[in-house]
Every structure is written in C-alpha cells, then in structure tokens.
Amino acid sequence: MIRSRALLAAAVLALAAGLSACGNSSDNAEDNTTQQMTAPKPTASASLTADRRETIFLDATAAHLCSVQSQVYTDPSAMASAYASRPIYTDLSTDQVETFQQRVISDAAFADRLTQRIQATCGTAK
Template identity: 75%
Template sequence: MIRSRALLAVAALALTAGLCACGKSGNSTKTEMQAPKPSPSASLTQDRRETIFLDATAQHLCSVQSQVYTDPAAMASAYASRPIYTDLTAAQVDAFQQQVVSDPAFADRLTQRIQATCGTAK
C-alpha cells in the first residue's frame, strides 16, 4: 500500500514535469524556453527543511508500523523505503539521515515527532 502510494506520487510528479517541459501545445511558432527555476529548498530555512524531514519520516514510520506483514523481508523493505520529502534534495535528506545517527538531540526530536504522529499505545 505504501509503495503504491509512493509510486503514484512519483508518477504524478513525473507526469507533471513532463507536461511542463513540453512547451505550449498547438503553437506552430518558435517554442519558448524558460530558464530553470531555483530549487524550492533553496528558499527554505534550515528549521523548515528539518521540519519537512521530521514530519515525512514520522508519517512514513507510523504508516509502516500500522501495517501487518507476514513476510519479514517485506516489512524490512517497507521500513527501509524512503518517503517523499517534498522540497528537499537527495543530498539534504542524506544529511538529515546521517544526523539522526550522529546527533542524539536530533534523534530525540525524531522520536518525539514519531510519538506525536503515531500516538501512544494504550
């Protein structure tokens, strides 16, 4: 289920990007070219990028945790899959993932976000 939603989101982004890159349809004159726009992550503050990472990771882990897996490999694959981090580059995500391992305070913030997102067991 998670994988199919992620693939659907990626497919939608690819389709949108493909449609945007085609230029104006029905225009037989010279196609207009536009300069690439700066990355959305360039205008985000470090705190906002961190929030995006923590929220997406917490939502992903809660979603995986809520599923029932009969195959341990499928469960491991679901946990290992990377959610979509809107407005973050792959390098930024990699840096945050390294920070989870190397910075105990950051790991604690992720743990708190997971608890707030998933709720607590009763």
C-alpha cells in the same frame, strides 16, 4: 511504536538504504499498491529556512514510519522492504535528506526530536 533510539537508528538506516516510495504490506508484491507520502508544502516556495527543512524531514519520516508500523507483515522481507523504502521529501534535495539521516544517527538531540515527532504522529500506546 519505536520505543528506543537503537530501533529508531535501525529504522533510519533501513530508510537510508531505501527504495522510492512507501508500500502497503502484502505477501505478494504484485498485489501491492504504492503509497507516496509527502510532507506539507511550504507556503513560500522560495529558499527554505533550516528549521523548515528539518520540519519537512521529520514530518515525512515520522509519517512514513507510522505507516509502516501500522501494517501487519506476515513476510519479514516485506516488512524490511517497507522500512527500507523512502518517503518523498518534498522540497529537499537528496544531499539534504542524506545529511538529515546522518544526523539522526550522530545527533542525539535530533534523534530525540524525531522520536517525539513519531510519537505525536503515531500516537502513544496505552
């Protein structure tokens, strides 16, 4: 579980450098099967509200980070690659995703919302 804003920011920065999809852990990249995480589709495919776009970003990012954190990595580069991979942000443009990633770094309230979403998605450690 990501417990501090500094770790959250590092994870998002790695995510920003990302690849195209989430990956399973494995020391051998050829044995990896690719997972793609998508946020739920909105009920209306017309223009999305700002709140809905934020929800899509927060949900997809939280699901991705929970997936990465749930894996055991024996190879540090495999773990780094998993964090750097980018989930699919259904119905968001690349520019919108970049804007949200910058907000995680620069907007403490938004970063806190992501942290809360990660905790709710991953569960809390006991």
